[in-house]
Amino acid sequence: MNPPRSALAGVARVFVYGSAVLLSLFILIPIYLMTLAAFSSNEDTYDYPKELLPRGLSTETMSFFINFGGVLDALQRSVIVALVTLVVALVIGTPAGYALARFAFRGGDTLRLSVVGTRAFPIVILSIPLAVIFIRWGIDDTVLGVSIAHTALALPFVVLTTASVFAGVSPELEEAAMTLGCSRATAFVKVALPLALPGLAASAIFVFIVSWNEVFAASLLTLRHRTLPAEVLALLEGAPPNFRFAGGFFLMAPSVIVILLIRRYLFSMWGRVLK
Amino acid sequence: MTSVAEDVPLGRTARRWEVLPYGLILPTVAYLSLFFAWPMVQAFQLAFREGGAWTIEPFRMMVNDANFEDAFKFTMLLVVVIVPLQFVLALAMALLINSKLHGRGVFLAIFIMPLAISDLAAGLVWQSILTERGYLNTFLEAIGVIDQPYIWLDPTKPNQLLMAVVVAELWRSTAFVMVIFLAGLQGIPHEYGEAAEVFGAGFFRRVRTVILPLLKPSLQVALLFRIIFAFEAFAVVIAITGRAKTTLATEAWRWQADYFNSHVAAAYSALILVLSLVSAGIVVWLLRTPREQMLQ
């Protein structure tokens, strides 16, 4: 009765695996090439044909880069900024996402659009007014200032992503908890929040990435206390390819680590927790 | 149509509950108003005022500019080509990860890696892959497909150039959409899919009738952000095409940074904002989630 179906299932399986592998290759190869170039020396960097295999690797470029004044300090600052932004954006934005998902209140859609709209205006144009505000308030050229700016940039992600995930969590569960005697807040923390963890994880990833990679506002708002992208990219103008890739690699490595750490929370508690 | 708030008994509790949503969104609204509203108002003013007088001169300059038409067309082309392709790809990737595939933890790790890479770095990598004396040609020559380097990034072949930008953008930003879909998929109990399967629904049928409707909120969010980013497409286009192709965001930047004309830059920004909001509005309307759907 079943053989035809399982044969089809077998073919489907191969197809699925094959696609997954092809996609993985598509994604990995450029990253591999970037890493390769970052660890090549000044001599090899302009060679053609390009070296495709890890022969003749050298850490000369990376070590020059790391020891170049200010890079490690900038790294530390970027980490601090990203973490602060992460916490503040999640704390401010998650309740808003919850409200959008749970309550049909007036202005819900308008709010959604306006929140998204703040991201639709190119930050390049907002630069001067923003910098003037920061200088006047004395938070210019500080980690705090950059964090504040990054939180504003990251909030829309948090609000909308958590809203979409809370929308998928059945309100009956919270209601059940409340009829059993929990307050609304407790029901939220103990029932809704854990089930929405994937949404929080996704938001956390986005916030970190947005803050970590953000270069324009960070460069404008800082002079001596640069964050990493601002510092790195300042160094790359006209630099040979191996330097630019060393910079790219250096920028990429920490955020890859953070993403890999957070990714397991992308899976929900419906019995499919990823170990 | 019932909402949770309406289920609450009347009285003091009801009043408090009506205030609750506003209280929850207040910090966000206050924060964003403080940091975006004022600069945006000022920037908007720039688009409509020049030398103290209200005028549409900046808009007139923008529209008559030699590069406006190209920028507008290419931007729209990017939005129309990239967004659908990316959604299909992201959905496929998310479904893949969500299935009972062996080793899907590894696949997930790989699929989300591009998120860690800034658009500048992504543009850099793809430029060095596609440039005449770059990685792709090295590989093709090594396996004998070509015997002298081929110019992939040839401005005289606009469709080829477009494909290059599309591939680079798909590589860079599909992970973003995929993560949103994945988080959304987690909220869909797998019993629904299993039930459908018991009733004889094949894979694609299940996707269409069970998963997609329940994924609407995620689709909406992903689409909103993706469209807005598409209108702001910038770094990758510049890295790969240089001056050969321009976008609305590139022109906004040039008018501000190279020509020091904040007025026309603000006009371009206003246009980007309007196009983004109109598209966003359409998306929100088309993918409106009736409240019933949430109260399963």
Added chain:
Amino acid sequence: MRKEGTVRSIRHTRKAFIGFAATLALVAVAMLGGAGSASASHRAAGNVVFLSNQLAQVSEIDAVHKYLLNGFPGSVDYVVPPVGQGQVWFDRITAEAKASKGTVSLLGGLHGDYLTIQQNLMSLNDVAKQLAKAGIPPDLMKLGRLGTNKQLYIPWMQATYIMVANKQALKYLPKGANIQALTYAQLLQWAKNMKNQTGQARFGMPVGTNGLINRFLQGYLVPSFSGGVVTTFRSQGAISGWNYMKQLWQYTHPQSLSYNFMQDPLLSGEVWVAWDHVARLGTALKTHGSDFVAFPAPKGPKGRGYMPVLAGLAIPKTAPNPSGAKQLIKWMNSVPVQARTLGSVGFFPVVGSRLSKRLGVGLLSMNAAVKNTQRAKDALKSLLPIGLGAEGGNFNKVYVDTFTRIVVRGEDPKSVVNNEAPILQAIMDKTGAKCWAPDPASKGPCHVK
């Protein structure tokens, strides 16, 4: 089963939140620690924040610290804008001026950059008087007044634009051509030979988004063919120049539209012959000097047009440490520091002209090319725009748009220049800028004939 899952999930969530709280505590401690670190040094000149958009390449920054700032009696924070974000330099100063509170004490930039922010610059008449004796040529000093009677920037370094060829390309030179004295016709033939005989266009131009094509058009192409830059914009000479460019483009590498620094394609071999700013060819000449030869740009019907570049130092009105900044200016212009500029950063000094033999083959070749340019009998100096203020960018746009329309999109030269000329005239009228070399001096705003 479900219950267990929920318990596990709560513990999971709790763990996650505890993790975050711990990190937050760590962050708070780190921030407090970081905030406490002192920045000011108590040496003679104090601390100077030096924001420069010149010498912003990695090797140059390194050289600035090692050879130029080393020994200065004060602490200097040398800050550069990030790649492709030169706007940050301008935005920063404008924002500090608007807020009436500054962090930057010294600026490093080009003549054209200072035009756009000249209202924010402090008068440096005292420094100018002191340095006049040091040997800075008076015509350079005059440029630093930006058309006013105040010294707004002090000349710091010079540069110009030259051409560089890979030695492999030399065999394709047309017969009888002397590379140190080419004509544009010979250049065209050279580019044609390379493409026809190797199958690939090997001539390249920096037409990328950060490329300096505008300076080529203003300082080299238009003057060499028409004898002027603004007045002759729609003259027959200019039109023949644009027609020439159209032809040359057929033998130019297609990726030129994304080249910003010609040293990269020269070193990778995509391009064999290129034109660019000396600083953007420096790496090729320094690291592979024996593979390349530098030479002056070609000569056209009206002469060998070239454009000298001047970088200067200025002090914003909001500078917190103007006296320290002035000391730094004098330091950077002192003879020993100036002597080190060419070898370390590839820019030419404004003071003194002793050149060390230790410069290496490539830099010596570059120096020779520059000297040949300046001393050529048919040299036609085309100055940087004067008096354009914030319209400098729009001025560039006219030329680049003309190029894009005629050369890239294939529009008819005559109708394009007639279309763009009124825009150019509007800029002249709006700023009241008088004509500058090679155009003959004018009484009122420069007029496009």
